[in-house]
Amino acid sequence: MIQKEIISKEQKKAARYAKAMGHPIRMYVLELLSKQSCCYSGDLSEILPIVKSTLSQHLKELQDAGLIQGEIEAPRIKYCLNKENWNEAQILLGNILNFHIKQSSCEDVK
Numbered sequence: 001m002i003q004k005e006i007i008s009k010e011q012k013k014a015a016r017y018a019k020a021m022g023h024p025i026r027m028y029v030l031e032l033l034s035k036q037s038c039c040y041s042g043d044l045s046e047i048l049p050i051v052k053s054t055l056s057q058h059l060k061e062l063q064d065a066g067l068i069q070g071e072i073e074a075p076r077i078k079y080c081l082n083k084e085n086w087n088e089a090q091i092l093l094g095n096i097l098n099f100h101i102k103q104s105s106c107e108d109v110k
Contacts, residue, residue, distance in 0.1 A: 014092035020065030025058050033068060039078040
């Protein structure tokens with residue numbers, strides 16, 4: 001018997017994007033990159049008050065989720081938003097945020 005998958009591919013992708021965005025430093029990086037007309041090639045650790053190893057972990061999480069991409073140009077790495085995945089994340093997360101909440105008696109629970 002084949003079991004029906006109850007979680008859609010879109011829900012899985014949205015969750016992955018949301019997880020990657022689930023930290024204020026990562027949100028800052030995404031906002032910074034979204035304001036760039038081209039890739040950012042500076043040292044982000046000069047802007048952010050965190051050690052390079054921590055910053056690297058945050059950048060890796062964003063890269064693994066596909067939200068950013070980087071190119072190594074020694075001694076720097078250029079970071080850009082992955083526009084295709086960023087657009088997909090906006091649509092998927094926007095769809096979730098546009099869920100209509102049913103009115104219920106649960107609103108009275110405190």
